[in-house]
Amino acid sequence: MEQHIALYRAWRPQTFAEMVGQEHITQTLRNSLKEGRISHAYLFCGPRGTGKTSAAKILAKAVNCLHGPAEEPCNCCDACVRIGENAVMDVIELDAASNNGVDEIRDIREKVKYAPTEVRRKVYIIDEVHMLTIGAFNALLKTLEEPPPHAMFILATTEPHKLPVTIISRCQRFDFRRVKMEAQLDRLRHICQAEHINAEEKALKHIARLSDGGMRDALSLLDQIIAFSGSDVTYQNTIAITGGVSAEQFGELTERVLSADLGAVLDTAEAWMLEGKSAERCIESMIMYFRDLLMLQMMPEASLSGRIFVDDAMRKLAQQLSNKQLFDMIDVLNHYHNEMKFASQPNTLFEVALMKICRKAKEEPRTANAAADAVRQLERKVAELERQVRDLANAGGGEKSFAPDKSSDHKKNKTVYVPIVKIMRPDKLAAFAAEQESPWSRNVKLHWSEVLARVKDSKISVHAWLINGEPVSANEHAVLVAFKNDLHRETTEKQDNKQLIEQALSDVFSKPLKLLTTMKKDWDEIATGGAERENQREVLELEPEEGGKYAEEWINEAIEMFGEDMVEVKEE
16 A cells, blocks of 8 residues: 655655745845855744745755756755655755754754765755754854855744854844735645645635645645545534634624524634634634625625635625724634633633623614714705705895805996805804714713723823713714813814824724713703804804905905805995
């Protein structure tokens, strides 16, 4: 019976061209080999499974190839074949995790000075080099700085920050990246085709996502699933083997959360735990699922290829949630995910997290009725505008209203007319009085404590002034806060303080909101008798100097100050 070789070993890259997702490194190394600018020491950094050791072995073959040094090893000559089989004494691989002492490094230092016996250059590949002791690093330092011309060192690590700067400064550093999802998928499809494996696209996408940018992890997962399901790799088998939860199951759970059906939510969690699913993996996958919904919601028309995998159910669910709900849920789940690392009962914490997001969903109404609410708000605004137009028409008495034409000759003709500019300003408090029971007002009052908390975190002195105010009304553009004390209001209105508060409002409600202030006595008067005062206008008449010498400038200034709609020019 032929011995099985793991996929990640069978498909380990043998040339720079076969490496996936590291073009910025492979191109540089190939150019260096082509031009003969080969360094004596390299440092390969990056996440696990991204090709650091593979690149090191390819480089070792390239510098020792009998047809080279060349941009790529031929993989046919005796040197390339034997290096690939770990059969060349002059290419030494050392695992620093188990050989991290001073004695091992001293042994290297003693032997490196001898010329290679089988190939052109001695190559030392030290994996997980950050595991060396301080003494071992010190022993390596001198040799690394001035090695003999026939020697090359390639250090590989997942944690470069643990290396002494004296070591890093003596190496050419290359940072390996996580492999992009598109590149992983292309590689997985190619391998499945070559191995005669029928794999569902959705299954490969799930494998690529779980591997978190590590090609070796992706191939290990694929190998494990093939061992379970044979030559047919399905999405359901992939979910079962990896202990994950499908997007459909998360969609169902989210619907139950939004319905605040706590019993059904906890039943679902219990069923997952009985199936042997990890509470930590479940909560981690939920965070990613809500992150996908958030991206879909905030970038509906953008290209999301490689970021998320969208279906109709996800699109529908994204329309039912607000940005704030998703941000809140992610915050809660992330908090409990961190707590799980130190908990003896992670399943209990998972259930607590679900209960908490259920409570948040119950506090905040679902946005399934958001469209209806928006229509009602628009209807109110249209009615308000129609009323204002009628009031303007009645106040004008049929007289001609116009914006002054700068080409008209006001200055030359001083005796034809004397203009009177009437500025009519609606009472802004009346508009807020009509909104004091709106969904926006209720939402602001419900979450005002969160606004105060954010302000307090930013600047406690501003919080001390703002806490004396009360949010009395709001719309989708502004929040009106009433103060009993004029000093508190004036301090809050200072530019720096106001900007800080508006930033807190923006953070809590996920959209820009202006801060408007009023005195409590003024608000109480308009809130109780708003209908009576709603149609009142404050009229300001500006009389020009004799002869209308400055008439045009006055008109332009009035329009600039109050807006064209609020200015009526009356000819007399």
